[in-house]
Amino acid sequence: MSTITIPVHTSSRAYDVLVGPGVLDQVGEVCARCAGGTVAAVISDSNVAPLYGQRVLSSLERAGYRTALLTFPAGEQNKRLSTLETLLEGLAAAELSRDDVVVALGGGVTGDMAGLAAALYLRGIQVVQVPTSLLAMVDSSVGGKTAVDLAHGKNLAGAFHQPSAVVVDIDCLKTLSHELFSDSCGEVIKHGVLADPALFAHLAKHPLNAPDVTSDELVSVVARNIEIKRNVVDADEKEHGLRQTLNLGHTLGHAIEASSNFTLGHGSSVAAGLCCIARGAAAKGWCSEDCARQIERATLAHGLPIDTSVGHETIFAFATHDKKRHGSTINVVIPHAIGSVSVRTITFDELAELIELGCNAHPSSEVSL
Numbered sequence: 001m002s003t004i005t006i007p008v009h010t011s012s013r014a015y016d017v018l019v020g021p022g023v024l025d026q027v028g029e030v031c032a033r034c035a036g037g038t039v040a041a042v043i044s045d046s047n048v049a050p051l052y053g054q055r056v057l058s059s060l061e062r063a064g065y066r067t068a069l070l071t072f073p074a075g076e077q078n079k080r081l082s083t084l085e086t087l088l089e090g091l092a093a094a095e096l097s098r099d100d101v102v103v104a105l106g107g108g109v110t111g112d113m114a115g116l117a118a119a120l121y122l123r124g125i126q127v128v129q130v131p132t133s134l135l136a137m138v139d140s141s142v143g144g145k146t147a148v149d150l151a152h153g154k155n156l157a158g159a160f161h162q163p164s165a166v167v168v169d170i171d172c173l174k175t176l177s178h179e180l181f182s183d184s185c186g187e188v189i190k191h192g193v194l195a196d197p198a199l200f201a202h203l204a205k206h207p208l209n210a211p212d213v214t215s216d217e218l219v220s221v222v223a224r225n226i227e228i229k230r231n232v233v234d235a236d237e238k239e240h241g242l243r244q245t246l247n248l249g250h251t252l253g254h255a256i257e258a259s260s261n262f263t264l265g266h267g268s269s270v271a272a273g274l275c276c277i278a279r280g281a282a283a284k285g286w287c288s289e290d291c292a293r294q295i296e297r298a299t300l301a302h303g304l305p306i307d308t309s310v311g312h313e314t315i316f317a318f319a320t321h322d323k324k325r326h327g328s329t330i331n332v333v334i335p336h337a338i339g340s341v342s343v344r345t346i347t348f349d350e351l352a353e354l355i356e357l358g359c360n361a362h363p364s365s366e367v368s369l
């Protein structure tokens, strides 16, 4: 399959996402064309840098850049201000000027932190995102959200900073663990439910984490996911309305993830949260029973959990945790049919009812990866 180019047009910047096999070797020419400058600093983590760092540096050097590689220890626990400070000092030491470019090579942690470093350094220089995990490809690399975590919670300090280009080399997924790949399929299923019955039907029949999935299939599914996120972000760059629909499955998903003390992966938690909210919505008559069953079946086909054994009160407490200060309502994304959802403002009492109706329906079907 040839490479697919997806144009993104946010109000602050227009850029292309390039998806295909082997496109890592094109990072240099893409940077030269879309960002310019003479110095390129590649920011990567301790797992990804040894795998792909040299190829990206070589590509940049072939395109005429002087390069630097800044590596930080892998893991969410390092998505912190202290790591950001080290990266910013690294950019200064490499003498990047306002015209130069940061290349974010890695998963969502790298993309978020390198994006924020680029947003802050000299009050903002360009960044090219090169996502290497499935989550970063289908979710975090497009849309311009960047952040680090604080002791008080995840992603609490950040900025909107759109990339100048995104380069998605599908071949990088070959080195990602099966567990991480499968976990992120939860977000892929979410995109199908959100906006695309054809994608959803395909996933239900041909799980993305099946051993026989082809490179062509990966290119087309990843590209479709990026288009879905692009459509939402183009319409609502700063999350005033439509962008909230991307939180489908996340209100209950976050609660399930947090109450597992983050031992259950984010994508698996979102998958379980999606099934719970769909069952709750079906019981309320907001979507059909058949829609909820279809979501469960596609989730099970990926080996992801369709329910949780965490008690109703605990889920409610986590779901309303930082919302309490804003009164007694909460915005929840409700599926109506495959491809159709809406953001509904409901009372805490209605949320409790949805949790009661949707969670612990069949906790014995909790599948762990």
Ligand SMILES: NC(=O)c1ccc[n+]([C@@H]2O[C@H](COP(=O)([O-])OP(=O)(O)OC[C@H]3O[C@@H](n4cnc5c(N)ncnc54)[C@H](O)[C@@H]3O)[C@@H](O)[C@H]2O)c1
Residues within 6 Å of the ligand: 045, 046, 047, 048, 051, 074, 075, 076, 079, 106, 107, 108, 109, 110, 112, 132, 133, 134, 135, 136, 139, 140, 141, 142, 143, 144, 145, 146, 147, 154, 155, 172, 173, 174, 175, 176, 177, 180
């Ligand atoms: N900015 C956004 O819009 C947005 C959206 C969703 C999630 N996020 C953020 O993304 C982060 C999660 O992303 P993630 O799951 O990619 O985490 P991650 O960056 O920690 O990557 C997961 C693990 O996979 C490794 N890895 C990545 N690509 C690899 C490859 N090709 N081969 C081998 N190993 C590889 C990483 O080193 C890491 O150990 C969270 O911090 C989350 O807050 C941001």
Ligand SMILES: [Zn+2]
Residues within 6 Å of the ligand: 187, 250, 266, 270
């Ligand atoms: Zn998510």
